Amino acid sequence: MAPKVLVSDKLSETAVQIFRDRGIDVDFMPDLGKDKDKLAEVIGQYDGLAIRSATKVTPTILAKADNLKVIGRAGIGTDNVDKEAASKKGVIVMNTPFGNMITTAEHAIAMMFAVARQIPEASASTHAGKWEKSKFMGVELTGKTLGVIGAGNIGSIVCDRARGLKMKVVAYDPFLGEEKAQKMGVEKVELDDLLKRADFITLHVPLTDQTRNILSKENLEKTKKGVRIVNCARGGLVDEAALAELLKSGHVAGAAFDVFSEEPAKENPLFGLPNVVCTPHLGAATTEAQENVALQVAEQMSNYLLTGAVENALNMPSVTAEEAKVMGPWVKLAGHLGAFIGQMTDEAIKAINILYDGQVSEMNLEALNCSVVAGIMKAVNPDVNMVSAPVIAKERGVKISTTSQDQSGAFEGYIKVTVVTEKRERSIAGTVFSDGKPRFIQIKGINIDAEIGAHMLYTTNNDVPGIIGTLGNTLGSNGVNIANFTLGRSNQGGQAIALLYVDDEVPAPVLQKLKDTGMFNQVRPLQFEVA
Structure with missing residues (x-):
């Protein structure tokens, strides 16, 4: 009997077709994930569940999922899945960490340019019919020191792009070896050294107990005067209230944030401040990335259900x-x-x-x-x-x-x-x-x-x-x-x-x-x- 998969969020038709081509029985119901009662009612029929962020996989849903073997999240974040409950139920939780690496790295670079040249404010001023050429004095990226916190998949792409912009790159990452740092063309440093030297700081680490508030009030005060800070990784890595105060005092020259401690972010200490660029978690929001992660999750789930291969699982060792x-x-x-x-x-x-x-x-x-x-x-x-x-x-x-x-x-x-x-x-x-x-x-x-x-x-x-x-x-x-x-x-x-x-x-x-x-x-x- 063919495995049966439910797609309860908006995945592309191409991704859905991958399941069909692999001989998997798939039901494509892109709006079902928003109806938790209906999802709970039908989930017991399925071996696999493919989602984005709209579907919330709670213990209540999992209690009804008697046949479920795998949940595939098209994207990186799995906050909408109760992974502890899934593990106890014996359900593998997969994500697609590589499908949007380039997109997220490019967004960080774009945010760096935006805050360096005050592009959003200059655009709004020009749209308003003003011609305030002297007001928006920016800084060049060439020759500046970029401090990269986290030199993993996305961070390493940012390092490569920054070197192409002729920036000097220093990186803090406990798992970055000296040999790898040399190959990347970056200088491996401790966090305190990075804070003192960097003209720009960009974060590319997951939110864990070790990284939570890594840019605390204390660490922000150690930064070089005039620093600009970019966060396109995860909310909660930066003390936003402390950053707001340092922006007001002029110690921090600018900030560009795509992620916030609470999302959707309706209010935030950074909102309304001059030379703060904010976007609504757009790191993975490109046509290419959305298609890539959808195709990737369909392939991963199909491989597991048909061959037992486990890729990018968060609660189970991966097996190619x-x-x-x-x-x-x-x-x-x-x-x-x-x-x-x-x-x-x-x-x-x-x-x-x-x-x-x-x-x-x-x-x-x-x-x-x-x-x-x-x-x-x-x-x-x-x-x-x-x-x-x-x-x-x-x-x-x-x-x-x-x-x-x-x-x-x-x-x-x-x-x-x-x-x-x-x-x-x-x-x-x-x-x-x-x-x-x-x-x-x-x-x-x-x-x-x-x-x-x-x-x-x-x-x-x-x-x-x-x-x-x-x-x-x-x-x-x-x-x-x-x-x-x-x-x-x-x-x-x-x-x-x-x-x-x-x-x-x-x-x-x-x-x-x-x-x-x-x-x-x-x-x-x-x-x-x-x-």
């Missing part, structure tokens, strides 16, 4: 289409390992330790971790998936650790999962053979080679004669067919295990008959999602 092909069997194995331990563990889990050996250690370990944790958590909550499992584990205080190492044994790669509880540690390891099928290769330190089926039976016992016969006779006489039978032991006369792949679920009375023989320490039926 190429990675998804290679990692698919390993993701399944990781889930099976987690499912085995989850079904075997009755006590509260304190920690999950995951070891990756050989070729698998070079893969996307974050995604594999999610699959392991999801497999474990499904034992108590079948609705858990790779998105919601890490959130639930964190809420329960479960510590997750990862170790990777070079090939250390006979297998080209394997995964070993160990769970720690108050009473014990329990471990299992598995690998993927060349046929692409996952196998269990070790349980409780005992080596085995077990094919994984939907219905399995796990037993432990002391290594004594008669175990195979007892299992075969009891299951056979009760109509349970064995597809695969694997044995292992620690040493002669020591601990032994059996793992059987059976055609159907073993009935409870049959399990009880095995227990009643007195030959087994444990008798556990296991279920695995093998499709």
Whole structure:
């Protein structure tokens, strides 16, 4: 059955056609997002939801979204999506951070020109029939120092454009390395140094706890007299009231803002001040950008729904289409390992330790971790998936650790999962053979080679004669067919295990008959999602 997607905001027809061309059943209702009651009524039918900013995805909406797997936001900002609620529901939230990079960077440059030459005020004056040529004395950008706060995707484009304007560029970004800064042709500096030296300051960072109010009253007072400040990134990065006072005092010569602490901005301390240029969040507002992000979100959602590729997700590790092909069997194995331990563990889990050996250690370990944790958590909550499992584990205080190492044994790669509880540690390891099928290769330190089926039976016992016969006779006489039978032991006369792949679920009375023989320490039926 084809996945079904709802487009509840105004995406282009070209983007909608992408879904159709990929074989996805799509309903295009561009005004539905404004009607939260109607959206809640129909959302349960859909696997995917494509939106812009008009649709508000609240916990109430998500509570009704029983089949929803992915939300795609055509654009960067996802404030209109409750990401915590989506994660708990197991819904991936994607955005399109690269579709409007050039547009936003160009807007920042345009705003810099506008405030440097007082273009909006001069335009308004000229429209009014005045000819105030001497009133609007501007400054050149050439030769000035531009301070860029945040040298990521958009910030780096601004740096490149500014260098083309013959500006000297200094950049503050904790994640910018010296080598990368040299390639960009910018000087990497600390924030205080940037504030003291810059003639223009432009911000290009997301709003986080670390960046909120990064241009506080204290930092604004450290700036060079006559500085001009541009913010086309996010509201809340600048103390707008403090900036207004410094504009009035003349310490700051001008400001150009496209974003504000509260939007839509009906009132703001910056409004009405001379040489302050304001635009209504137009950073991404070009025809090209709007088309780009719409096409991008349609491709990303289609890729996920059809191939499992995860791109630009905010609550899930990204997995490219190429990675998804290679990692698919390993993701399944990781889930099976987690499912085995989850079904075997009755006590509260304190920690999950995951070891990756050989070729698998070079893969996307974050995604594999999610699959392991999801497999474990499904034992108590079948609705858990790779998105919601890490959130639930964190809420329960479960510590997750990862170790990777070079090939250390006979297998080209394997995964070993160990769970720690108050009473014990329990471990299992598995690998993927060349046929692409996952196998269990070790349980409780005992080596085995077990094919994984939907219905399995796990037993432990002391290594004594008669175990195979007892299992075969009891299951056979009760109509349970064995597809695969694997044995292992620690040493002669020591601990032994059996793992059987059976055609159907073993009935409870049959399990009880095995227990009643007195030959087994444990008798556990296991279920695995093998499709």
